[in-house]
Amino acid sequence: MERYFEDVDLGDLIGPVERVATDAQVLDFCKVWGMAASNRFTSREVAQREGFPDAIVPGIMGMAFLAELVTRWSPSLELKKLDVIFRQLVPHNRLLKLHGVVTDKDEEMGLLEADVYLDLSDGDRMVTGKAVFSLPHREG
Amino acid sequence: MAQPTVEFDRSLLGKDFPAGSFTITKEQVLAYCRIIGETNPLYLDEQEARRRGHPALLAPPLMCPLFARDLDRPQVKLNFGRMRMHAGQALESFHPIYAGDTITASVHLADVYTKTGRSGTMVFIVWETVFVNQQGERVAVSRDSHMVRE
Numbered sequence: 001m002e003r004y005f006e007d008v009d010l011g012d013l014i015g016p017v018e019r020v021a022t023d024a025q026v027l028d029f030c031k032v033w034g035m036a037a038s039n040r041f042t043s044r045e046v047a048q049r050e051g052f053p054d055a056i057v058p059g060i061m062g063m064a065f066l067a068e069l070v071t072r073w074s075p076s077l078e079l080k081k082l083d084v085i086f087r088q089l090v091p092h093n094r095l096l097k098l099h100g101v102v103t104d105k106d107e108e109m110g111l112l113e114a115d116v117y118l119d120l121s122d123g124d125r126m127v128t129g130k131a132v133f134s135l136p137h138r139e140g
Numbered sequence: 141m142a143q144p145t146v147e148f149d150r151s152l153l154g155k156d157f158p159a160g161s162f163t164i165t166k167e168q169v170l171a172y173c174r175i176i177g178e179t180n181p182l183y184l185d186e187q188e189a190r191r192r193g194h195p196a197l198l199a200p201p202l203m204c205p206l207f208a209r210d211l212d213r214p215q216v217k218l219n220f221g222r223m224r225m226h227a228g229q230a231l232e233s234f235h236p237i238y239a240g241d242t243i244t245a246s247v248h249l250a251d252v253y254t255k256t257g258r259s260g261t262m263v264f265i266v267w268e269t270v271f272v273n274q275q276g277e278r279v280a281v282s283r284d285s286h287m288v289r290e
Contacts, residue, residue: 029172029175032175060206063205064200065176065177068178071180072180078233079233080232081231083231084228084230086226086227
């Protein structure tokens with residue numbers, strides 16, 4: 001659905017979108033990323049040697065999910081900035097809930113700001129972030 | 141409370157270092173989109189991207205920092221900890237990135253600082269990476285923070 005700058009208001013919700021980072025998806029992501037097949041993201045043994053409880057979802061993959069949450073909101077949306085904090089390790093094969101809320105609207109610059117979150121389905125917050133983006137104006 | 145001092149190569153701070161280059165292929169864009177669940181046709185359909193005024197298939201903005209991990213960064217020579225993890229990342233986009241673009245990166249060590257909490261001391265290493273395309277246009281700046289703990 002195409003959205004326009006004029007139609008967006010503070011408090012508008014983005015998402016939610018659900019995702020699961022399966023073992024296979026993390027492996028595929030690591031291949032695109034150019035990571036060796038066995039690493040802390042794909043191997044429990046490697047992860048445990050490095051002090052983690054199990055193989056984890058790469059931080060940049062969680063960030064990519066959040067970027068997609070924002071860009072899917074409207075086809076003409078331009079993501080200008082995304083700033084995330086990885087608060088907890090994201091596990092494989094768990095239902096992830098991605099969602100956001102519009103928190104600022106800069107009429108002069110034509111920019112919108114939103115807080116975005118990646119939570120586990122039980123509500124544990126794993127990644128938080130702030131997105132800045134633009135949308136087309138109705139008149140032009 | 142005063143934070144403990146950690147040893148690292150302080151001569152790196154603030155200096156720019158060439159970090160290499162990479163080409164973003166159409167196959168990589170499509171594979172990334174499939175894994176992430178990307179549905180925007182500008183990233184999936186080259187004809188649609190061209191119809192909407194782009195010279196080629198658009199690459200999602202996150203693809204720049206995705207490839208940054210393979211770039212050459214100088215050794216910080218941090219004399220602390222053994223467990224490293226990604227603590228945060230910020231990406232600012234300035235220009236679209238297209239499949240077929242060759243991106244050249246430069247990095248600098250923006251900051252190294254310590255924090256002490258209940259679980260002990262943590263050191264944060266912050267790198268800033270500037271990405272420039274083959275036309276010399278600055279396409280993105282990424283700032284990534286890595287935490288090292290004992």
